[in-house]
Amino acid sequence: MNEYLMETKQVTKAYGRVLALDHVDLHVRRGSIYGLIGDNGAGKSTLLKLLAGQAFATSGELCLFGQHTKKGLSQSRRRIGAMVEQPGLAAGMTPRQLLEYYRIQKGIAGRTKTEEMLRLTGIWEKKDSRCKSLSMGQRQRLGLAVALLGEPELLLLDEPINGLDPSGIAWIRTLLKRLNQEKNITILLSSHILTELEQTAMEFGFLDHGKLLEEISQKDLAEKCADCLWIEVSEPEKYAALLTKAFPGEIYQVMADGTFQIRRPQREAEAYSRLAMEHGLNVRRLETQHGSLEEFYMNLKKGGAKTC
Amino acid sequence: MLNYIHGELYRAAHNKAFGGTVALLAGLGIFFHMVLRGIAADTPSFPYATTSYSYSVLVSSPDLFRAAAFLMASLLYESDRRNGIDKNSLAFGLSRTGIFLGKCIAGAVACTVAMVVVLAAYTGAAMLLSQSGPVLLSDLLQEVAAVFPASVASMILCVALLMLFEKGVAGAFVWVFLLFVLPRLVVMLGAALQSEAVMRLAMWMPQNLFATGMEVNMSQCITIWSTPQGMLRCILSGTGCCVLFTLFGIVALRKKDF
Numbered sequence: 147m148n149e150y151l152m153e154t155k156q157v158t159k160a161y162g163r164v165l166a167l168d169h170v171d172l173h174v175r176r177g178s179i180y181g182l183i184g185d186n187g188a189g190k191s192t193l194l195k196l197l198a199g200q201a202f203a204t205s206g207e208l209c210l211f212g213q214h215t216k217k218g219l220s221q222s223r224r225r226i227g228a229m230v231e232q233p234g235l236a237a238g239m240t241p242r243q244l245l246e247y248y249r250i251q252k253g254i255a256g257r258t259k260t261e262e263m264l265r266l267t268g269i270w271e272k273k274d275s276r277c278k279s280l281s282m283g284q285r286q287r288l289g290l291a292v293a294l295l296g297e298p299e300l301l302l303l304d305e306p307i308n309g310l311d312p313s314g315i316a317w318i319r320t321l322l323k324r325l326n327q328e329k330n331i332t333i334l335l336s337s338h339i340l341t342e343l344e345q346t347a348m349e350f351g352f353l354d355h356g357k358l359l360e361e362i363s364q365k366d367l368a369e370k371c372a373d374c375l376w377i378e379v380s381e382p383e384k385y386a387a388l389l390t391k392a393f394p395g396e397i398y399q400v401m402a403d404g405t406f407q408i409r410r411p412q413r414e415a416e417a418y419s420r421l422a423m424e425h426g427l428n429v430r431r432l433e434t435q436h437g438s439l440e441e442f443y444m445n446l447k448k449g450g451a452k453t454c
Numbered sequence: 455m456l457n458y459i460h461g462e463l464y465r466a467a468h469n470k471a472f473g474g475t476v477a478l479l480a481g482l483g484i485f486f487h488m489v490l491r492g493i494a495a496d497t498p499s500f501p502y503a504t505t506s507y508s509y510s511v512l513v514s515s516p517d518l519f520r521a522a523a524f525l526m527a528s529l530l531y532e533s534d535r536r537n538g539i540d541k542n543s544l545a546f547g548l549s550r551t552g553i554f555l556g557k558c559i560a561g562a563v564a565c566t567v568a569m570v571v572v573l574a575a576y577t578g579a580a581m582l583l584s585q586s587g588p589v590l591l592s593d594l595l596q597e598v599a600a601v602f603p604a605s606v607a608s609m610i611l612c613v614a615l616l617m618l619f620e621k622g623v624a625g626a627f628v629w630v631f632l633l634f635v636l637p638r639l640v641v642m643l644g645a646a647l648q649s650e651a652v653m654r655l656a657m658w659m660p661q662n663l664f665a666t667g668m669e670v671n672m673s674q675c676i677t678i679w680s681t682p683q684g685m686l687r688c689i690l691s692g693t694g695c696c697v698l699f700t701l702f703g704i705v706a707l708r709k710k711d712f
Binding site for chain 2: 198223226235243250253
C-alpha cells in the first residue's frame with residue numbers, strides 16, 4: 147500500500163525568468179487523498195498541468211504509475227481523470243452531448259456511462275441545457291463528470307470546490323471520500339481553502355512560491371498540531387519545578403519570555419493555573435490553543451517551526 | 455486517434471454554429487438565385503439570370519473556398535483553447551500531434567460535407583435560371599477539384615494557429631498574412647531582385663497561382679485548371695501547402711504548453 151502512484155523528482159517549471167515550480171519532490175501514495183495546499187500563484191495549477199500532460203517541465207522527472215518515459219507517461223494518463231483550471235466545456239453543447247463527446251474520445255463503450263456520470267455528479271436535471279447556461283457550481287460538477295469518465299485510478303482536481311455552494315461543497319467532499327474508499331481512486335486535489343482540505347485529505351503537500359515546503363500525513367499533522375496550553379506566570383523557574391513535581395509526564399517548553407507551552411495537556415486548563423496560585427504565583431496569561439492545518443501552513447510559510 | 459476523430463465528428467455534428475452557418479450559406483445561395491430569377495421575371499433583358507453568371511461568381515473567386523475553409527474550421531475549433539477542450543484531451547493521454555492531426559482530419563471531413571451541402575443547394579437553385587453562357591457546371595466542379603487541396607491546407611493552417619494562439623483574432627491575422635500577404639511579398643521580392651527562382655517559387659503559391667491567367671466573365675471562361683497541366687499544378691500546390699502546414703503544426707505544437 148505504500149507504493150507511490152505518482153511522484154515528481156526535482157521538477158522545475160520556468161516561464162521565462164519566473165520559476166513557477168522549483169525542484170519539487172512530490173509523493174502521492176496509492177489509495178490516498180492528497181491535498182496540495184498553497185496560496186494563489188504558489189504553483190498548484192502548474193504542477194497539476196505538468197502531471198496532466200498539459201505543460202512540460204523545464205527539468206526534473208515525472209513518474210505516473212511507475213512510468214517516466216514519454217510513451218509511458220502518455221499511456222499512464224489514460225488511467226487518470228483530470229480537471230485543471232477550467233472544466234473544459236464546449237459552450238454550445240449540452241452536458242449530455244459533452245460527456246458523450248468525451249466518452250467517444252476516450253473510447254469508452256456504452257452510452258449508459260454518460261447517464262451514470264450525469265446522475266453521479268448531480269447534473270441530470272441539467273443534461274439538456276446548454277453548457278454556457280450552467281452556473282459555476284454546475285460547471286464544476288460537469289467537469290468532475292468528465293474527469294470521472296472511464297473509471298480513472300487517479301483523479302487530479304484543481305480547486306474542485308470553486309463556485310460550489312455549502313451543500314455542494316459537502317456533496318463533493320462525500321463523493322470524493324466515497325470514490326476513494328469504494329473504488330480505491332487515488333485523488334490529488336489542490337485548494338487554498340484549508341478547512342475543506344483538512345476534512346478531506348489524508349496527506350498534505352505545502353507549496354509556496356513554487357517550492358514544496360513539506361509533505362505530511364494526516365496522522366503526523368495531528369501529532370504536530372495537537373492542542374497546547376500557554377501559561378505565563380510571575381516566577382517561571384519556580385513554576386517549572388512545580389509542574390515537573392506535581393504533574394509528571396507533561397511535555398512542556400519554556401519560551402524565551404518565560405511563557406510555558408504545554409503540549410497535549412492531560413488536565414483541564416484550570417488545574418495548571420490552580421497549581422501556580424496555590425504556590426503564590428501570579429498567572430498573567432492562560433490560553434488553550436487548538437492546532438489547525440491553517441496554523442501549520444502559516445508557520446511553514448513564515449519559515450518557523452513545523453508545528454501549529 | 456480514431457476515437458479522437460470519431461469524437462470530433464460527433465462534436466461537429468452537434469455544433470449549432472457550424473450547422474447554422476452551413477444552413478445560412480446554403481440559404482443565401484438559394485436566396486441569391488431567387489433574387490436573380492425575380493429580377494429576370496420583371497426585366498426580361500436582365501443579363502445575369504443565367505447559370506453562367508451564377509457559376510462564374512464562384513469560378514472567378516477560388517479564394518472563397520479557402521476563406522470558407524478558414525471560417526468553418528474557426529467555427530469548429532475557435533473556442534477550444536479558451537474553454538480548455540484541448541486540455542482535457544491532453545489529460546486523457548492524447549499527444550499534441552494526435553490532437554492536431556485528428557482535428558485536421560475531422561475538420562476536413564466536416565468541411566467537405568458542408569461544402570457539398572452548400573454547393574448542392576447553390577447549383578440546385580441555379581436550375582431556376584436559364585442555362586446559357588460560357589461558364590458551365592463542369593467548370594465549377596473542376597474548380598472544386600483544383601482548389602480542394604489548397605482549401606484543406608487553409609483549414610490545416612487555421613487549426614494549427616487556433617491551437618497555438620489563445621485569441622482567435624491573432625490566429626486570423628497570421629492566417630491572412632501567410633496565405634494572402636506573404637505570396638504577394640514573394641512576388642514583389644522576385645520582381646525587385648529580378649530573380650527567376652523567387653518568381654517561380656511565388657507562382658507555386660496558391661494565392662498567386664489562382665490569380666494568374668484567369669479570365670472568367672460573361673463572355674469567356676479561362677481558368678488555370680482547365681488544362682491538365684494547370685489542374686496538376688493546382689493540386690500539387692495545394693497538396694504541398696497541406697504538407698507544409700501540417701509539418702508546421704506538428705513542430706510548433708510539439709512543446710506547446712496549454
